[in-house]
Amino acid sequence: MAESPIQSLSMRSLSTEQKAALTSGADFWHTESCAPLGLPAIMLTDGPHGLRKQTGSTDMLGLGSSVPATCFPPAVGLGSSWDVDLIHRVGAALGAEASIEGVAVLLGPAINIKRSPLCGRNFEYISEDPLVAGTLGAAMVEGIQSRAVGACVKHFAANNQETDRMRVSADVDPRALHEIYLRAFEQVVRRAEPWMVMCSYNRINGVPASQDHWLLTDLLRGQWGFDRVVVSDWGAVSDRVASLSAGLDLEMPGTAGRTDAQILAALASGTLDEETLDSAAARVVTLLRRAAVGAGEVSGPLDVDAHHRLAREAAARSIVLLRNEVQRSETTGDEGALLPLRPDARIAVIGAFAEQPRYQGAGSSRINPTRLDTALAEIRALASGEVSYSPGFRLTPESVGPAEELRRDAAEAASQAEVAVVFLGLGDDAESEGFDRTGIDLSADQLALLDDVLAANPNTVVVLSNGAVVALPFADRVPAILEAWLGGQAGGGGVADVLFGRVNPSGRLTETIPKRLADSPAYLDFPGEHGHVRYGEGIFVGYRWYDARELEVAFPFGHGLSYTTFSYGQASAALDEDGNITVRLPVTNTGAVAGREVVQAYVSLPGSAVQRPPRELKGFVVVEAEPGQTVEAEMLIRREDLAYWDLRIDRWRVEAGTYRIDVAASSRDIRSSVEVVVPDGDAPIPLNWDSTLGELMAHPVAGPALAQAMAGALEGFAGAGDLMPAGAMAQMAGSLPLRALLTLGGDAVTPETLNQLIVLANGSPRK
Numbered sequence: 090m091a092e093s094p095i096q097s098l099s100m101r102s103l104s105t106e107q108k109a110a111l112t113s114g115a116d117f118w119h120t121e122s123c124a125p126l127g128l129p130a131i132m133l134t135d136g137p138h139g140l141r142k143q144t145g146s147t148d149m150l151g152l153g154s155s156v157p158a159t160c161f162p163p164a165v166g167l168g169s170s171w172d173v174d175l176i177h178r179v180g181a182a183l184g185a186e187a188s189i190e191g192v193a194v195l196l197g198p199a200i201n202i203k204r205s206p207l208c209g210r211n212f213e214y215i216s217e218d219p220l221v222a223g224t225l226g227a228a229m230v231e232g233i234q235s236r237a238v239g240a241c242v243k244h245f246a247a248n249n250q251e252t253d254r255m256r257v258s259a260d261v262d263p264r265a266l267h268e269i270y271l272r273a274f275e276q277v278v279r280r281a282e283p284w285m286v287m288c289s290y291n292r293i294n295g296v297p298a299s300q301d302h303w304l305l306t307d308l309l310r311g312q313w314g315f316d317r318v319v320v321s322d323w324g325a326v327s328d329r330v331a332s333l334s335a336g337l338d339l340e341m342p343g344t345a346g347r348t349d350a351q352i353l354a355a356l357a358s359g360t361l362d363e364e365t366l367d368s369a370a371a372r373v374v375t376l377l378r379r380a381a382v383g384a385g386e387v388s389g390p391l392d393v394d395a396h397h398r399l400a401r402e403a404a405a406r407s408i409v410l411l412r413n414e415v416q417r418s419e420t421t422g423d424e425g426a427l428l429p430l431r432p433d434a435r436i437a438v439i440g441a442f443a444e445q446p447r448y449q450g451a452g453s454s455r456i457n458p459t460r461l462d463t464a465l466a467e468i469r470a471l472a473s474g475e476v477s478y479s480p481g482f483r484l485t486p487e488s489v490g491p492a493e494e495l496r497r498d499a500a501e502a503a504s505q506a507e508v509a510v511v512f513l514g515l516g517d518d519a520e521s522e523g524f525d526r527t528g529i530d531l532s533a534d535q536l537a538l539l540d541d542v543l544a545a546n547p548n549t550v551v552v553l554s555n556g557a558v559v560a561l562p563f564a565d566r567v568p569a570i571l572e573a574w575l576g577g578q579a580g581g582g583g584v585a586d587v588l589f590g591r592v593n594p595s596g597r598l599t600e601t602i603p604k605r606l607a608d609s610p611a612y613l614d615f616p617g618e619h620g621h622v623r624y625g626e627g628i629f630v631g632y633r634w635y636d637a638r639e640l641e642v643a644f645p646f647g648h649g650l651s652y653t654t655f656s657y658g659q660a661s662a663a664l665d666e667d668g669n670i671t672v673r674l675p676v677t678n679t680g681a682v683a684g685r686e687v688v689q690a691y692v693s694l695p696g697s698a699v700q701r702p703p704r705e706l707k708g709f710v711v712v713e714a715e716p717g718q719t720v721e722a723e724m725l726i727r728r729e730d731l732a733y734w735d736l737r738i739d740r741w742r743v744e745a746g747t748y749r750i751d752v753a754a755s756s757r758d759i760r761s762s763v764e765v766v767v768p769d770g771d772a773p774i775p776l777n778w779d780s781t782l783g784e785l786m787a788h789p790v791a792g793p794a795l796a797q798a799m800a801g802a803l804e805g806f807a808g809a810g811d812l813m814p815a816g817a818m819a820q821m822a823g824s825l826p827l828r829a830l831l832t833l834g835g836d837a838v839t840p841e842t843l844n845q846l847i848v849l850a851n852g853s854p855r856k
C-alpha cells in the first residue's frame with residue numbers, strides 16, 4: 090500500500106513496540122488502541138448472518154453467550170434469493186446492529202465455494218458458483234459498510250472443508266484456484282472494498298494461507314489492489330514473523346505480547362525489516378481511524394420488530410420451491426397444485442422441526458436470537474382451519490416416545506387431514522463448523538415417517554430444514570417440496586408465508602442437489618488424507634461437473650419454482666467497445682399471481698482451445714412481474730468474466746470466438762440462446778522454441794509468415810505423404826515443438842528462421 094504523507098508522519102510518532110502491538114489483538118475480540126494518535130481499540134466479531142457479540146466468556150465455537158441480535162437466514166438461505174437488493178438490505182441491518190453495539194467490524198460474509206455437499210460449514214457459504222458467491226458477497230459487504238461498519242470477507246482462501254481445517258493443504262491446480270476458488274474473492278475485493286480480508290486456516294498447495302506471500306501480497310494487494318487490513322482467522326498464525334512478512338497485518342486473537350516479542354526479536358536480528366512492520370501497522374491505524382469516524386453512525390435502541398420483519402421477509406425469499414405437481418382432486422375433480430394451501434384447509438403439521446426449529450448452524454456464527462418463530466405457531470396464526478401437530482420422530486435421543494408410536498400418531502393425524510405438511514431435516518449434530526458430514530441422507534426414522542404419512546395421505550408437502558443439500562429419494566413420490574434451508578429466527582414465519590401463498594416463492598438453488606453423493610465432483614478425494622486434499626475435479630465444481638458428465642441430478646443448480654409461470658422471449662446480445670456484453674430479453678408472467686423470476690445467463694465457447702464446462706453462469710438478474718405483464722430482463726456480462734486462467738502466461742485471458750449465451754431458468758432449463766462474436770483483445774501469447782508448430786501457425790502475425798517459410802520444410806518432413814492422410818499429418822506436425830523442426834524439418838528450418846519468426850511474433854527473441 091502506498092502510504093499517505095499523513096500516515097507516514099503518524100507512524101513516526103509510534104515506537105517499534107507500539108507498532109508491533111498494533112499488529113496483534115489486545116484480547117479475543119479487540120485490537121489494541123493507539124493512544125499516541127488518540128485512536129481507541131475496536132471490536133471485531135462474528136458474523137456472518139447476525140451479531141455474536143460476547144460480553145463474558147469468549148470463544149470461537151459459539152459456546153459462550155452473546156448479546157441478543159437478529160438471526161437472519163444464514164448464507165445458504167440468503168444466497169438462494171439470488172437478490173442483491175435484499176442482501177444489501179440485510180447487510181445494512183447487520184451493520185446497524187453492529188453499530189448500535191459498538192462493534193466496528195463484522196466477521197463476514199463467508200464466500201468459500203461449496204466444493205462438496207459434505208462440508209460442515211456449507212450453511213455459512215453462498216454457492217458452488219463463484220459468480221453467485223462474489224456478486225451476493227459484494228452486496229452483503231456494501232450493505233454492512235453502508236452503516237459505517239466494516240465487513241471482513243472470509244476465509245481467504247480454498248477453505249472448503251472442516252476436516253483437518255487448521256492444517257490441511259488444499260492441493261489445487263492454478264486454473265481451478267483462480268477460476269473457481271479465488272474469483273469470488275477477487276470480485277468482492279475489487280467491487281465492494283471490504284475493510285478487511287480474513288485469511289483461512291488451511292494451506293494452499295503446501296503453504297499456510299497465513300504465511301502465503303503470493304496470496305496475501307502479490308495477488309491480493311499487487312494484482313487486486315487491496316490496501317486494507319488482512320487479519321488471521323482466529324488462531325491461524327503459527328509463525329508471526331513469517332505471517333507479517335507474507336502480508337498478514339493483524340493476528341487475532343491477541344497473544345498477550347508473546348508473539349509481539351517475536352517481531353521485536355526478528356527486527357533486532359535483521360530477519361524482518363522495519364518497513365514491513367510499518368506498513369502493517371499503518372494499515373491497522375487506518376482501520377482504527379475509519380472505525381473512529383464511523384463509530385456511532387447508528388444509534389440505538391435496536392428496532393427489534395423491524396429487523397424481525399426483515400428476517401421474515403428474507404426467510405421467505407430464501408425458500409426454494411423444488412416441486413409442486415399439478416394434481417386432480419378425487420373429490421371435486423378440480424386440477425391444481427397442492428401449494429399454496431387454502432387457509433381453511435384441515436392441516437396435519439408433522440415433524441419435530443415444526444416446533445423446535447433448526448434455524449442456524451453450529452459454531453462461530455451461532456447467534457443468540459432476539460426472538461424465535463416456530464413454523465407450527467405461524468401456520469396456526471395464518472390458518473383458519475384445523476391444524477393438528479404430531480412430532481413424528483425424535484429430534485434428540487432423550488426426547489420422549491418410541492419411534493414407531495410417534496410414526497403411528499403422525500400417520501393417523503395425516504389421514505384425518507386434507508393435507509399433511511411434514512417437516513424433515515438435519516439436526517445440529519449432523520452439520521456444524523469444525524467437522525464435515527459423512528453422508529447426505531436424512532435419518533432413517535424421518536424417511537420411514539414420510540413413507541407412513543404418504544401411505545395415509547398422498548396430499549403431502551415436505552418442508553426441509555438443512556444447511557447443506559440432502560438426498561431426496563422420495564422426490565418423485567411427494568407432490569410438493571419446499572427447501573427452506575436454515576431460515577434464521579423468523580424462518581417459521583417465512584415458511585408459513587410461502588405455504589399459504591402470502592409470499593410467492595422465488596428462491597433458486599445455488600448448489601446442485603445430486604441424486605447420489607457418489608455422483609458429486611469431489612467424491613473420490615474429499616476430505617483427503619495425511620494433511621492433503623487433492624482438488625482432482627479441477628474446474629469442474631458443482632453444476633460444471635454434473636453437466637459435463639451428463640449426470641442425472643435430483644434438482645439442478647438454479648432451479649426453483651413459483652406459484653406463477655414465466656415465458657422467456659428471444660434473447661439479444663450487444664457487445665460494447667470495452668468488450669462487455671449486455672443480454673436482454675422479454676420475460677412474461679403467464680400465470681395468475683405476481684411473481685419474481687431469477688433469469689440466468691450461461692456462457693459457453695464451442696470449439697474452445699481450453700477445457701471448459703458445457704456452460705458457466707456469467708450473469709443473472711431478478712425480475713418482478715404482475716400477471717400478464719412483460720418486463721425486460723437485462724444482464725451485463727463483463728469481458729473479464731469470460732476469461733479463463735491461462736497457464737502459459739499465468740494470467741487471465743479472453744479467448745476470441747463465437748460465444749453462446751444460454752438464457753435459462755436453471756443450468757438444465759435453457760429458454761433462449763444467442764451468439765456473440767468476441768474479438769481478440771488480448772495480446773498474443775509470447776512464443777518460444779518450445780511452442781508448437783500449431784501455436785505458431787495460429788499466431789496472427791507469425792502464422793502467415795511461417796506458412797511461407799514452411800512450404801519446403803513440410804515437403805521434406807512429408808516423406809511420409811503416402812503413409813499418412815494429410816489431415817493426420819498436419820495434426821501430428823502441429824504438435825511438434827519448434828526446436829524439433831531443426832532436426833526434423835530438413836534444411837529449410839534453421840535457428841535463424843526460428844528466431845526471426847519468434848521475433849516477429851513476440852517483438853523480441855525468446856528461446
Ligand code: BGC
Pocket residue numbers: 135136148149150196243244322323453
Ligand atoms: C472461524 C471464523 C470466525 C472466527 C472467530 C474461526 O474459528 O473460522 O469464521 O470468524 O473463528 O469466531
